[in-house]
Amino acid sequence: MNVDIFVQNVKTLCKLKGTTPTSACEASGAGRNFMDNIKKGSIPSVAKVQMLSSYLGVTVSQLLGEDASDISQGPAQPYLVYRYNHMTQEDQAKVMAFVEGLSLDQGKIIPDNQQAIGHDEEFVSLYRQLTPDQQALVLAQLRGIVSSVDK
Template identity: 50%
Template sequence: MNVEIFVQNVKHFATLKGVSPTAACKESGVGTSFLPDVKRGRQPSIDKFERLASYLGTTVSELLGEADPGLGGPPQRYLVMRFNGLSPESQDKIMTFLEYLVAEESKKNVSDSDTKGNK
């Protein structure tokens, strides 16, 4: 494991979530000494890596720098960063609009499958 890349990735994902790396470690349950321990060469359990990755909304592979998080998907980190920069009121509006879009897509998919089934 490249410790420098790991620590850099934790800082990056914590920033996207709108918290400090120390707060991310504490709130994920891995403990506030997690990053200093890793920097000193201590090898934590995979469970701790998984808890931190889950809290940060990523994968262990992405935290370790083994996977490219930008492959094949929307620019999620950018969206999360922008969302976190909004006021709570604006975040509520975005969530309402998102739920509307999901409902519309769901209706469209049901309608499309009904049309295909009648042919």
Template identity: 45%
Template sequence: MDKEKFVQNIKAYCALRGIKPTVACRESGAGRSFLTSLTINGSIPSVEKVQLLAQYLGTTTSELIGECPPNTPVFPEHPDLMLRYDKLSKEAQQEVMAFIEFKTAQEAKPVKGSIPLESLGDTRPAGVKEMEALREETEDS
């Protein structure tokens, strides 16, 4: 086992989840001094501790120790954005996703032969125009 790769993977998975490696080691049950034992003392970790840490970090032991490539990218292109997104409330996350979908649709190129949206006229659901007219009448009264 490549200990340097193992330590790098621990730090990478912790960064993805926005937690400190020492916190992950302590909370997983591997022990607060787990990384120190690996890096400074050169000790070989027990299978049990590696399994505890992998389970806590949401990965497999094989991925964590570097035997096989991860199923998901360990290093996202913009980890700071992911960490900030994860700290938002569920409602705020939904708003962010709606905005991303809006911007994606805005930048989408029309398919050849498609009808331009502007030529379709009013595309609101049925009854919306009538509801607006009623609202305007009640506001004017």
């Protein structure tokens, strides 16, 4: 287990959930000092990692950073989906049009056998087709749209 990846994943997922790692560990049943113990070199039990991953709504593989299907060279995808989910439907449509335009510019169209089921999957699928520079642009667009909605 790569401790740095694990700790970063826990921090990112807790931020998305609106909690702290300490609170998440305590609420999940893994224990209030779970993260501190891991940082100090303690090897966590499978049961405690499962409790935390379940609480955070991800698989153990995703929490450990072993699930290569979520690897991206750009910003963390759960963050993008979180921001996307907190937009109005109108703004989601704007983002999808923007992402699709970038994908078409690259000549990358989703094959019929990979049609997305819902907005989240479609967004992530299109996002993964972008170059890292394009992913950064999409993230900037999302931040701008959400910040204007929050005002």
